[in-house]
Amino acid sequence: MSDDARQDQQPDAKGDDAAREDKRASFHEEKRLGKVVDRDLVRRLAGYVRPYLWLFIGCLVLLPMASAMTLFQPHLLQLAIDDHLIPKQLDGLGWIVGAFAVTLVLEYGLRFAQFYLMQLAGQQALRDLRCDVFDHLQRLRLSFFHKNPVGRLMTRLTTDIDSLQEALSSGMITIIGDLITLSVIVVILLVKSWQLALVTFAVVPILLGATFLFRSLMRSAYREARVKIARLNANLQEAVTGMGIIQLFAHEERSLREYDTINQEHRDAAIALIRYDAILYAFVEMISSIAIAGLIWYGAGQTVQDVVTLGVLVAFIEYVEKFFVPIRDLSQKYTLFQSAMASSERLFQLLDTDEVIEEAPEALPIEAIGERIEFRDVWFAYNDDNWILRGVSFTIERGQKVALVGHTGAGKTTIISLLTRMYDIQQGEILIDGVDVRRYRLHDLRKLFAVVLQDSFLFTGTIRDNITLRVDSVTDADVEHAAEIVGLGRLLGRYEDSYAHPVKERGNNLSVGERQLVTFTRALAHRPSVLILDEATANVDTETEALIQEATEAMMAEQTSVVIAHRLSTIQKADAIVVLHKGQVAEVGSHQELIERGGLYHTLVKLQYTAP
């Protein structure tokens, strides 16, 4: 937001369209990352691998065994040649062929087992990471979701985690295997001839220099690609959900163009990566050949001077060829590693987002409200000094029905969010039975309330799922009891499958009225201490409206309730009406009292509830 403000102060700096484009982008685009240390990322990733360490160790044990089988096969071949083919002795050749077959089967089995164990370990580690990210998202404050489009978060949960897959499964094992091979060969080379070894190692600084150079290039290219794919995802997601509007306003072409732009940017970022990858790969290949050429040239000169024997040189060249096999392999894995690190950065950044509502260290349990809820001089702002509530005080006694009324922006919805501790206040106290809400267990606190929002959000599943929200403690009896009070049963009569009737995404296949009654039933079935209702203004016919009104009254009769009321009848039945004006409590009292007082409430009622 501060970026936007800065742009507003400099209207001349950019054209209108450009400024708007920037603003849009800042919502879809992500912040550039600060410096991230790979070691930390690797350490954290290792944390996910640790529970499956034994599987990895198993792989590490199986790998050399399989390799041994592979190495054993040429030996058998040699045996066949020396003992049978040269002396032209066919007897016993069958045994060798048999032994060869056995090593094949063993190799096959070992490699299979190794691959499977590796996958099992890697996939499980990824599953854990995915669940952790999901769980973390569940804990984040609502305001986080206002800032981050769903599509972007989805990219974290799917694409980013999947890009770690190869690094965690095949990558890690081969890297370890390669490193072991490499160190063995280095030792052999040094023992054979340290002079020649040093000549060979002369290329190592070149290789390291190249990889170091490519590291930052590749990393930023990978980051770029990740950001773009997340943006592509978010754009697509929004377009799919708003496709009806896009079509109605003949916006298809323009939407496609927007999508195309991001798609192009993503492609270009990916193409930059291809370039770096190709150059690095080819470079390592080239260096290995040149190193051998250099060795031959230098070595031949040395043999002439008799510093090394020719036999040593010949053997040496063959070893040097083997020396470059793991190096080539590692440079390939290096790309994989960069990709994995770019994803981990994003994932751990998300996991480190601490926009959570903190729970007190020794939070108190609470099961029900004993006496009252009290707002005591509550000050609250979503950001900085933009005060939404300015010193709000009122009480809700147990069993009372309290109505909140006031203009849009008076702070009604905010009060509801504060009751369930979606946000923490800056000043004052919100007390339940005399104890600050911040001292209760968050989960317990929220369980006290059941909230019916204006927007009746339904999940894919059945009607029953949407009522119970798959919470086990909500029994069939609860559901039926709640449905009876609300009058959902009458509506469900239309469906043969009743509670098992399927609900499509967002409840698209149900009418607005049905959706509302389902959310009512949901709220009651969870047997809350306090019912919170953000009354949706009528968008249903008189009959359904009557049904909803009846339901509302029936619900409220059952228990303590707080209602953002729009219907006069609802307000009239309230025990207390809290009239809010610009973030302050203007009046409190019953309908009759307030009408008689002839204050703000009186005007409000006259304005909103009487036809002119």
Add this chain to the structure above:
Amino acid sequence: MSDPSNQPKGRYLVSWPRMKRLAALFWMFRWNFLIGAVFLVATNVLALQIPSLIGGTIQHLRDAESAGAAANFDLIQGNVLWIVLLAVGAAGARILSRIFVFNGGRQVEYVLRNQIFAHLTRLETAFYERSATGDLVSRTINDVNYVRVLFGLGSLHIVNTAVAYLIILTLMMQVSPKLTLWSLAPYPLFLIVMRLFARALYTRTQRVQAQLSDISSQAQENLSGMSVVKAFAIQPEASAQFREASDAYLDANMSLALVRGAMLPYMGSIGAIGTLIVLGFGGSLVVEAEITLGEFVEFSAYIVRLAWPTMALGWVIALWQRGMAGFDRLCHVLDTEPSVADPPLGRARALELDGPGPRGEIAFEDVSLTYEDGTVALDRVNLTIAAGSTVAIVGRTGAGKSSLVQLVPRLRDPSEGTVRVDGVPIQELTLDTLRGAIGYAPQTPFLFSTTIEENIRFGLLAREASAATRGEQRAGEGLSLEDAVRIAGLTDDIPAFPQGLETMVGERGITLSGGQKQRVTIARALLLDPTILILDDSLASVDTRTERRILDELSRIMRGRTSILVTHRFNALELVDEVIVLEDGRVVERGPHRELIGEGGVYAEMVERQRLEEELNQS
């Protein structure tokens, strides 16, 4: 949740139309792949020279040593120089080959994603009602990714494998054609087993992809419904459910790993089995002196080198099957024909918008609409809405009001009957023409995550853009942004937004109240200066006074054009020309407000009921 009917069962061979589509993608970027292949062959040819030069040099040194003579230093230097040159050349060719081939893959990915998006914009409301957003997104992102790998890495491996096979088989044939044939004897059997592997890979990959879609859909819903998740404190349940889905994905992945794990060593062993045959059969050939020992050793070396391309072949098959599984899932989307589409090219009729007299007559002729689940929404509706009139459509929930007005901009097509605008059947108009004439504010307001202003200008921006591409200059608009904002009753709200009209509204307009969202959608529809304005219950969250003011303004600016209001509130309806009452998908009454009241029918009863309720409220 992924639609199970979209998952083909046990089928892995790909149909011709699919192959043609794939071939078309290849053809589009054929130069990338062909030039890349040429460079790839060049890389292989150049790179293969290096080992023989090294081998030759070593041989020379060895010969020199055994002969006790000094090595020819000039020859060695020449060889060294050649190696360096070849290495540099191979590196250049390698870089170019990878860039060409992999870029081709990225281009395919780019084009495919655009194709899907373009196709999605053509699919009608009913399609979106039965598809999960997460699933569609997952297909466009993840499945396309696998097709990209099929084109990029897949073709690289195919060329490499083919080149390697060609070279090695030639060398083997030179040594002993007989032994070559023998060592290739088990290949037919391998191919049969490979088909089994391929089939298993395909079906299991499809399952993995479906599970990934499932995870996506679930997470997408959870994140969109976060306010409910939090308010009911169901995080533990949500997490458990997500873990279940993740476990299912893990299981699917592991069942795929079973096949992949078995396949790779299997492919590796093919080469080794070749060695086994050479050992057994070739050995006896040596003993029988049909081939020399040297030839035998050389031949074994070739067989060993065959192992790598065979393994790579396994990779190709795995990539291919995965790519095809993804491609198939994409084709399910791409092959869904939009049922609401433009008339055939050249047969489209024009809509006379600028002629004299009122415009926007809408006629429903014997229109019926039955939904996929069998519900009859409209039942033989015959109705003409006069050009230039303002009508209200009322009726109970489920009476068919929204369904009726959704037919006009062709969000749906009727199952039977015809809808005409100014006498032209709307199926004979292009969608652009038809929708360009209509301003529509839907029942559930949907806003895009951009500024308020851009949301209001949404339709106008599109219109300007398409006019610009056609090189047209549109005459000045009838309505300014300020007018639209004022008429929609937003003027008083604007100062309350932190940055006025430039305020970002968040995803789906999350930061606005229900009423504000509705009024923004009304302003959006108005700004198009439409011939037909449809407000589908979009004043529901607006209070009665504002509603009346909006309707007053509307009747002024919509003079000579048609307005349709779907509504549940009757107290402002004396302002409209005609009220149409729907019941169970049929028109049961129509006429001016007062007339209908006088008749004392269904409408009069509904109005009376509402009046009584309001009175009750105010007493």
